[in-house]
Amino acid sequence: MSALKKMRKTYKLRGGIHPPENKTQSLQSPIDVLPVMGEIVLPLGMHIGAPAEAIVEVGQTVLKGEMIAKPKGFVSTAIHASTSGTVKAIEHRPIIHASGMTAPCIVIEPDGKDQWTTLTPILNYRQSEKNDLLEHINNSGIAGMGGAGFPSRVKLATDKTIEQLIINGTECEPYITADDILMQERAAEIVEGIEILQHLVNPQETLIGVEDNKPEAINALQAATQGKNIEVVVFPTKYPSGGEKQLIQILTGKEVKSGGLPADVGVVCQNIGSTYAIFRAVKHGEPLISRITTLTGEALTTKKNVEVRLGTSVQQLLDFAGFHASRANRVIAGGPMMGFSIPSLDAPVVKTTNCLLAPESNELPLPPEAQPCIRCGMCSEACPVSLLPQQLYWFAQAKDQEGLKKHHLMDCIECGACSYVCPSNIPLVQYYRASKADIRQTAEDQKKADYAKTRYEARLARIEKEEAEKEAKKQARLKKAAAATTAKEKSEVKAAVERTKAAPAEATDDPVAAAIARAKAKADASPLDKAKDNVASLEKRLKKAQAKLDAAKANNDENLAAFESSLTKLQDKLTTAKAELEKLQGEAPKATPEINTDDPVAAAIARAQASRADGESLSPEDKLNKDIESLTKRIKATETKVAAAKENGDEKAEILESSLTKMQDKLTTAQNELAKLQPAKEAPQAAPAVDENDPVAAAIARAQAKRSGDEALSPEDKLKKDIDGLNKRINATQEKVATAKENGDDKAEILESSLNKMQDKLKAAEAELAKLQPATEKTEDAAATQSHDPNDPVAAAIARAQAKREQSSDLSPEEKREKDIAHLEKRIKLTEEKLSEAKDAGDDKAEILESSLEKLKTKLADLAAAED
Amino acid sequence: MALLNITSPHAHNKNHTAWVMQQVLLATIPGVAALTYFFGAGTLINIIWCVTTALICEWIMLKWRGKPVAFYLKDYSAIVTAVLLAIALPPYCPWWVSLIGIMFAIMIAKHLYGGLGYNPFNPAMVAYVILLISLPVQMTQWAAPLGADGASWIGFKAAFLNNFGFAPIIDAHTMATVLDVMKQNDSLTNNQLFEEYSQFGHFGGLGWEWVNLGFLMGGLYLLSRKIFTWHTPISMLAALALVSLIGYNAGGSDSGGSPFFHLFSGATMLGAFFIATDPVSSAVSRKGRIAFGACIGVLVYIIRVYGNYPDAVAFSVLLMNFAAPFIDHYTQPRTYGYNK
């Protein structure tokens, strides 16, 4: 035998632990190749990196092995139908993820034929281009199958000189034997896979690292590697030797730099399962559609390894193995050290599901309540990366991010060795996960702020430049204008401007002032008269303003915008005044003064009044319905406009879109209100008698249906749904932002602000969810309540942290105000810029911009005032 | 988030804080046996008395701080503190001395600093030092070891009656400890001392040699159970041996005593394996613990030879407790993936 092979020096892993292995249970029988067991659910994000992009449609028939989602970006990989059938849905389904959330999945209803698509093996891969081969591997959906699911292509596409190709057959986690049995039964195929890898990365030497607790696998591999340039390296069993960086250290003595990649030290690592999958993909053309999964734990009757189709539900698999739900206290995906409990057994098996562990309560008891840290140092003795877990624990409790970073929290591999040995049962890893998330969040925020700052500075510079240019242009124009206009006109303009400032009781020849004087004189007159006068005077002023505006337009006057804004203001005032008048007139609401139908302003006012009057006679419910109707109509109209604008590449698209959003919000509010108004009436029956041809009614019906559907959900589910929705939207928006930024588009900012809003909402929703969950979960699994204690310091701490983040109370009020002011100033600058552009272009947007500018200025003034 | 409850790891080894503390208690048995053999039953009386009062104090403080009493009493930490203080006290000190010590250790040094895990100083040593400073007479009355001139074994009853003030006998039994004699001496060579004084025994003082051997045994047991690592005790003993070798001066009349003498006299082994290793108040990293232990060893020698107090372990440990955070700061281990 090959036992005589020269012994290679291995290096000792620092720290580490020896938990009970519990591997023999599942090694009693060979791999059981399972048939398709029912509905197949394939999450689009089974790997690390960007989720794949679905390329099938609902209703489409697919064949086994057919690509149904294509990689999106470099760090991404494809997904294939794991049997033939029909695409039943593309929707959110629960997945194996500690968060218990759902994710987009492609659902396939098998047709029972299990019929392969045409396969394209690359038989003589040595002749093919390296890139083609990599592409083939990625299009076969190969991702790391040991746990993380990192697309294999990314690792293999290195252009560095590779000294060692390391095949990771360590499988150091207790209970798991998926790689072990694969090595035992299919060593020859694995070795062929290794040869493909050798061809790809051209290493100086190739090592298969296996712990000495797998003698049969070692024998099989040694037999299969006979005469090949592959060395099986056996080293002492210790957890966590199988961590990529740890294995590199054990086999080569090299350390991967913090934050670096194995390729930086000339190493490429591949997992046994992935190597086997690469073999199947290249030699047989079979994409990754099944994997070996260990079914184990005392709550299962049959403990064995199965080859299962990806997408099979966990529940079905467990049932197959004789699952005693009452005996299990949880189901863990992965091993007991790094796996996580599965919140929903409906979740499917994915590329990284190497083990389903269903332990009995006394097998893996829930941890007892944590005691204080006695600083015994057992954790730091066990830590494989030489951290000081007890110090990290203090820093984590104190939320001291600086301390955490200085003590290299980010290099923690979350192996759980420290928690395992801690005599005080402190859930150290939980603290680290939470703290890591906090640190990432902070960094993210910082990055955003920095980015905004640079953008702002760049913009300021640009604005300054543009302003200088504009100023020059303006001077030139002014000179021209001065020549063209008479002195009289000039003074008129000035007077108008001054008048709009509404200085009361000025020159008596000013009709406005006169009107005011009159109004004052009539102060003791009846309110009705006063109102009437008011309306009359306003109407007069309006007419005058209009005339002036017309004149200005004719002359192409500079101050056109000013006139326009004052006109608008007057119109507003008039409307209010008229409304008041109407109120006073009481019983005679219809008695609107004669309307000059030729006058558009008057007409508009009349319309508004009419509709209001109508509205008032309606019940609140009907009114809302009407609002909804009109909103829906307007939304429809705007949508068409947006589409048109977009097609023409029109800038207005943005504005339209924003107003569209506003309308939609309004619609939602209206609908909600409506919902509130008719709680008992509508909810029980499913939207009665909807005229399906009427889009408005249909929309309302849909909204109502949705609402009643929501009501049927528990608050928790609702929140989860919300969170999902938000997540989706955030993702979409992030993508948009990215593109916008790339194109240097102005929209980026608008998008970003809406993104922020969404993220805030998300946070709030999550916080609420967190609040809800301890309580709900308690009722759900009464047996395992202990650690769901709402007093749980970890949960509490996290909730606190979230709350804090929400309030952003880490900023002092001064800082916050300063930030706000800066922000406002930025926006003002921006708006001014746009305004002048609009004015130059004679765009009618100018008005809108001006009004928003004014609002912004008021806000700024308020803030500045608050500062004093 | 509620989901945090179900994250990894799901497995846990059998170690629990209570188990750790029990191992420490177990490991004191040989040393306590030697103490009892040579110095009479006083130590046992002290242990019983201290443990009882410590549990009461702990109970009061937990109640007062609104902590779950049973949960914390079960961690055995109060008992360990009590036993260590009882061992360190002179076997025949009056009951109220030990009571004050225990109250100080549990109520102030432990709970007022936040309870187990939060105390920056070793509670037993804080109490010991306070007593030594405020009650020097009671704290320095050591009985003569069995086998010394005129010494006899003091039984349970006599010890009880003495310690609780019913029938004081201690005055008849006191004898200066070897460390005292060594410090006072400036005329005799080491060899002469060993011949002159019956309490000097073979190399570390009559009785004391055995007591230290007992604690060494217990310490080695704890090491084998991985209760602590070798870094603190071994570096402390090595440093003590080294400096005493430098100061040995061939055992002349100005000698500070031989390395053997220092290693096996007084509270050396107790300090090395039971006090300095108290994890709560020591440095955390391996490097840090080496520095921590070595400094204690050097301080022990300096205080024994040049200081005003007969034994020095308590002072040295407390001084280094102060320094532990600084040591931690400068001895952070090199994490995987950072420059060697």
Ligand code: SF4
């Ligand atoms: S193992 Fe636990 S108790 Fe011991 S130092 Fe680490 S965190 Fe503290």
Ligand code: SF4
């Ligand atoms: S979980 Fe992190 S801190 Fe704990 S032992 Fe593993 S690497 Fe070290």
